[in-house]
Amino acid sequence: MDRPLVSFLLPSRTQPGKAHTPATLLNSLESITANSTNTNVYEVLIRFDEDDIQSIDLIPRIHEIFAPTVAEVKIIVGPRRGYEGLHHYYNELAAIATGELLFLWNDDLEICPVRSPWTTPNGGHHLEAWDATLKEDLGDRGPYIFMLFPTEVYSDHISMLSFPILTRRAYEAMGHFSHSPLNDAYLLNVGCLDLDGENIRKRSRLIVRHNVEVDEVGVKWREEDHHFPLALQIHRTAEMTALELKDQEAIRAIYESGE
């Protein structure tokens, strides 16, 4: 059986009265179902903390959202690892993922619809399906591409920084998703590798909208408490840099072996 196209890896924790609410999470998940062809199998792997009752209560609703789709949904409830342990959530989810692509997802992220032209002369517009776009981008990548980054619409700018999509080849070469709680920065650092003069990352045409309002409140909240400084401290160590270099070498070795 073919692998699912992509595994969405989504650790989520609600912050009552702050920003990351159940509604934020459900909007995010609904954007995935709303803009899919529903023909390419994909996985949604979600991780809740066992003390986060508000999120756990959403489980039936989440299954309901994906019931009519081709998606496989797995929800894990486990111990809280905190922001400084964010990479543990992603590694845990990646270990059970079977997709060809492993997509770092956040609950304040939504697939952004792209209006496409008509398919018969003078016909109507339709919305592009993210899975068709991602599948095409996966097929179009050169042999040196090990990670894709979606086109991220954030406030008034566009970037390709925060939501890495690892290829299975990269994940298996590295043996993990990330060693750092700043998962995006870690993978961007690994992604600085060039092979045969070509960078190993590429921007995908898949467009995601990062909810600024939620993100800014979340960032502010994290900065105010001790979790974010701790994560930053973990990330900015010589040991972490060594691990990034080791991952780059693992990717280089796979590339040079031609596997």
Place this chain on the structure above:
Amino acid sequence: MGFLAVTEVLASFLLPVREAAETTWTSLRSIRDLSSDTIPYEILIRFDEDDDTYQELLPKIAEIFDGSVAEVTVVIGPRYGYEGLHEYYNELATLSVGKLLVLWNDDVQILPVRSGWTRPMGGDWMRESWDLILKEDLENMESHIFMLFPTEVYWDLPDAGPGVSYAKGITALAFPILTRSAYEIMGHYSPSPLNDAYILDVSTLALDEKLIRKRSRLMLLHQPAFDEDTGVGLRVNTEAYQTAYNLHYSEEVQNQVEEDKDKLQKFWEEKHG
């Protein structure tokens, strides 16, 4: 200004301009600033002879592209009006030598995309270069693809009013990029003043069950002016737009759509047995 062979020039921007000095400057500046300046491209600009703004713009255009790899060609000629918009594009296309023919407007800018850093947690912030993206699109282009559509972002638009279909969002509709082979096979850029709609109609052709168009990773910012006199936003309410609309939906133009599709299909079938 040197002569550039067809094979050397990546893209030809086709830009008819009228009374839009400021937006044209901003638009051209974005092309210059967000290019890697390593791959030759050309900009073909068409002014109406009764529009004095070219006198103001020409020195500025020269300044923008001074020292760059771009070739700029300026044509000044008779006014065709909105209902003759295709005449401008066809005129510029005949002068072009690029591998890709980009329909351009003065109210469009290349949108910068922040793409990370050059070395782990350091170095310079990088921004994507449109020419490298288009080059890659061209290199990865499958044989059934004859046209690209950039990813177009509408940002913070004012209320356009009734009857205007512009809406904030992301689309792939309005700025077709024809490959040179498509242009040569069709023998023109467009016979309809609604150039984008015409090429979209042609792009409904499927070869081997695959559409001949593809969305490019190139990102554009479209900020149409909602100005009664010059902006496209309210043009739908004008007589010129009605004339253009009627011409587009005339039997002659709609037949031409089918003829162009047939030509592209025949070319592809001959090439692929």
